[in-house]
Amino acid sequence: MLHAADRPMKKAKRNRTEFWMLLPSMIVLAIISLFPFFFMIYASFMDYRLDMDKPRFAGLDNWKNIFTDSTYWDSWGRTVIYAGGGLIIQLALGIGLALLLYHIPKFRNLFATLLMLPLFVAPIVAGLLWRFLLDPTYGLYNWFLQLLGVNIQILGDPSYAMPAVIMMDVWEWTPLITIIVLAGLQSVSHEPLEAAEVDGASGWQKVRYILLPMVRRMIVVALLIRSMDILRYVDVITITTEGGPADATKTIGYYLMQVAFRFQDIGTAAALGLTMLVVSIMLGRFFIRVLRSEEA
Amino acid sequence: MSTRRNILYTVLYILGIAALAWSLIPIIYMIMSSLKTQIGMFTMPPQLIFEPTFDVYKDMFSARGNFTGFLSNSIIVSLITTLLCLVLGVTGGFALARGNFKREKDIAFWIISTRMAPIPAVILPLYLIFAKFGMIGTTEGLIFAYTTFNLPFSLWLMMTFFKDIPIDLEEAAMIDGCSKFRAFWQIALPTAAPGIVATAVLCLMFSWNDYAFASVFTGKGTQTVPVAVSLLVSQSGIKWGQAMATGTVVIMPMLICGLLVRKYMVRGLSMGAVK
Numbered sequence: 001m002l003h004a005a006d007r008p009m010k011k012a013k014r015n016r017t018e019f020w021m022l023l024p025s026m027i028v029l030a031i032i033s034l035f036p037f038f039f040m041i042y043a044s045f046m047d048y049r050l051d052m053d054k055p056r057f058a059g060l061d062n063w064k065n066i067f068t069d070s071t072y073w074d075s076w077g078r079t080v081i082y083a084g085g086g087l088i089i090q091l092a093l094g095i096g097l098a099l100l101l102y103h104i105p106k107f108r109n110l111f112a113t114l115l116m117l118p119l120f121v122a123p124i125v126a127g128l129l130w131r132f133l134l135d136p137t138y139g140l141y142n143w144f145l146q147l148l149g150v151n152i153q154i155l156g157d158p159s160y161a162m163p164a165v166i167m168m169d170v171w172e173w174t175p176l177i178t179i180i181v182l183a184g185l186q187s188v189s190h191e192p193l194e195a196a197e198v199d200g201a202s203g204w205q206k207v208r209y210i211l212l213p214m215v216r217r218m219i220v221v222a223l224l225i226r227s228m229d230i231l232r233y234v235d236v237i238t239i240t241t242e243g244g245p246a247d248a249t250k251t252i253g254y255y256l257m258q259v260a261f262r263f264q265d266i267g268t269a270a271a272l273g274l275t276m277l278v279v280s281i282m283l284g285r286f287f288i289r290v291l292r293s294e295e296a
Numbered sequence: 297m298s299t300r301r302n303i304l305y306t307v308l309y310i311l312g313i314a315a316l317a318w319s320l321i322p323i324i325y326m327i328m329s330s331l332k333t334q335i336g337m338f339t340m341p342p343q344l345i346f347e348p349t350f351d352v353y354k355d356m357f358s359a360r361g362n363f364t365g366f367l368s369n370s371i372i373v374s375l376i377t378t379l380l381c382l383v384l385g386v387t388g389g390f391a392l393a394r395g396n397f398k399r400e401k402d403i404a405f406w407i408i409s410t411r412m413a414p415i416p417a418v419i420l421p422l423y424l425i426f427a428k429f430g431m432i433g434t435t436e437g438l439i440f441a442y443t444t445f446n447l448p449f450s451l452w453l454m455m456t457f458f459k460d461i462p463i464d465l466e467e468a469a470m471i472d473g474c475s476k477f478r479a480f481w482q483i484a485l486p487t488a489a490p491g492i493v494a495t496a497v498l499c500l501m502f503s504w505n506d507y508a509f510a511s512v513f514t515g516k517g518t519q520t521v522p523v524a525v526s527l528l529v530s531q532s533g534i535k536w537g538q539a540m541a542t543g544t545v546v547i548m549p550m551l552i553c554g555l556l557v558r559k560y561m562v563r564g565l566s567m568g569a570v571k
Contacts, residue, residue, distance in 0.1 A: 017476035018395030025388030025451055026403075032444045033410040036421035043424060050427075097315055104308050111312050113558060118319050119565070120550040122505035124522045125543040128529070129326050132536055140325055143340045175319065179562045183570045203304075221569040228412035235507045239526060256416040261512065266424065273417035280417075281409050288405075291569075 037277075043270035050264040062271040072272065074247070075255040081162065082251050083230045086169040091223065093170065094177025098215075099207060101178070102185040116179060118172045127236035130168045131155065158248040161241050165249050168236050173229070177222040184218030185211060217294045224287035231280050252276055323547070330540040337537060352541040363524065367545070370520040373435060374503040377442040381499050385450025386492060390480055392451065393458035394466075404452075411448035411567075415508045418444055423512060433515030441509045446499045449567070453498070456568030457491030458484060494560030497553045504550060521546050 044062050046055035066072045097115065101108050118126070133141040134154045142154070154160045192210050201209070234253040237243060243250035243258065250258075256276065260269035329337040331348035356363040397403065422441055423432070431437035465487075466479040474482075485492075507522040514523060525542050528535045554561060562570050 015395050015397075017480075018391035018397075021387045021477075021480075022391035022395065022397070025384040025447065028384060028443065028447060029407065029410060029451070032440070032447065033406070033413075036418065036425060036444075039425060040417075040421040043421070048424075097312075100308050100312055100315075104305065104312060111316065113555065114316055115319050116554070116558070116561065117323060117551060119561075120501065120554040121323065121547050122507065122522055122525075122550070124505075124507035124525050125326075125546050126322075128525060128534075128539055129322050129543055131534075132329075132539065133322060133325070138338045138536065140321075140340075140342055143342075171319070171322070176565055180566050180570050183562045187571075218570060221566055225566060231414050232412065233508070234416060238507070238511075239529065253414055253416045256420070257508075260416075260420050260423070266420070269420055273414075273420050276414045277417045280412060280414050284409060284412055285405075288408075 098181035127239035184215035389454025
């Protein structure tokens with residue numbers, strides 16, 4: 001028998017089990033996220049090198065270093081091109097492909113499944129594979145280009161290296177946008193579409209005014225996940241161009257790895273990493289806010 | 297009208313096949329190249345019909361190839377990380393879905409921003425901490441490092457799976473005198489089984505495919521397969537035959553796992569946002 005008086009106690013008791021179930025993962029999460037985070041803040045105010053026994057207090061030196069370092073700003077500039085360019089292309093292609101799959105009457109699942117495969121390829125393998133395909137002597141795609149009369153060393157040329165690494169990201173991750181948007185399209189109810197048909201709407205009008213607005217939330221989700229991930233990974237650039245040629249593909253993430261492990265300047269790297277973290281958290285907050293306003 | 301429709305469908309199928317070709321040719325070409333001779337794989341135009349040879353694979357798995365070492369490191373690290381994050385993620389995810397905590401929104405944001413923090417910005421502080429505790433080059437260190445992205449991921453995803461399960465059955469069991477934990481263990485857990493499998497596969501994939509953490513935190517004897525891939529690139533050139541074969545070995549298990557849980561893939565990769 002449940003009495004009104006039992007309720008608060010029951011609720012507290014119910015929460016107690018959950019509290020103990022949640023506690024271990026919260027402790028581990030704190031160890032793996034907060035501890036490194038505070039350690040990084042500490043390091044950013046120290047003169048800290050890998051070969052040093054005791055780091056010395058350095059005040060704001062590291063912060064001054066990065067903000068007056070032109071390579072730092074250039075790397076951010078290239079990151080904007082890399083992430084912005086990559087996201088725009090894969091978003092356009094991904095939405096286009098999702099609409100295509102939505103409209104074909106047969107083999108939709110087969111197409112979607114096969115299109116997904118690049119998602120499972122380890123980025124390091126994807127990078128090396130594309131390096132092979134674009135190799136000036138042995139590459140399959142290089143051979144195609146030569147047949148078309150195009151003779152360039154794609155990854156060795158400062159003006160083509162960036163488009164090439166963007167294209168690799170597009171190759172691997174466009175399917176993610178496709179399957180997310182397709183899932184959204186498949187859950188759209190048929191009634192508005194049928195009503196539009198009765199009203200004589202053209203195919204394009206249906207896409208533009210009914211389908212796309214209904215999957216806007218899905219597009220924001222895809223954009224959130226992809227924008228975080230494109231800042232996260234440095235694998236492809238590491239295995240293909242190492243930031244080169246002539247720094248053409250040196251994004252902020254790759255520059256951070258260089259400052260930390262090649263120049264071994266931990267203090268500066270920590271300050272740099274914190275700015276990266278702030279930018280990605282702000283970007284994440286922005287998209288989550290957009291999502292919440294969509295839901296409301 | 298119907299001819300117009302037929303033309304439209306033809307165009308759509310042609311574009312679809314073009315997209316398939318663009319997506320799949322690199323993968324197919326990699327697998328084919330790994331089965332060719334060291335001369336055959338470089339011939340242009342590419343040989344489409346050839347007698348497959350397993351020489352590169354035999355070499356890799358022979359005693360002097362020491363590839364099995366890399367492989368077992370990868371398997372051990374991926375499995376342990378997955379198991380660890382799954383146990384914590386399933387219990388914690390259930391608690392988040394059913395419990396009523398203060399500042400739940402902040403906890404959610406904390407989890408998600410830990411998952412999405414840029415890898416280089418995570419590697420750096422971990423490196424310093426590991427260096428202090430002598431954990432560089434150890435398997436434990438790498439497992440710890442993988443927890444930084446897999447724990448928030450599994451917590452979050454399991455939370456969304458548990459939220460989808462109606463609470464009625466558990467409540468009914470509890471009215472019959474079942475404890476909350478037993479209701480979780482005997483009712484919620486079996487119902488969430490597909491979600492747990494999907495989460496496990498994705499955790500496995502994220503660890504298996506990682507290169508950045510492994511390249512910094514492993515040393516001789518603890519290196520994983522993605523590091524082996526990068527070691528094939530040197531100043532004097534790239535061992536393409538081995539590179540294609542190693543790449544094939546890296547992607548095959550993930551392609552198979554991915555296809556097995558295909559139904560839940562969208563959901564997992566969108567962190568539960570797409571049902």
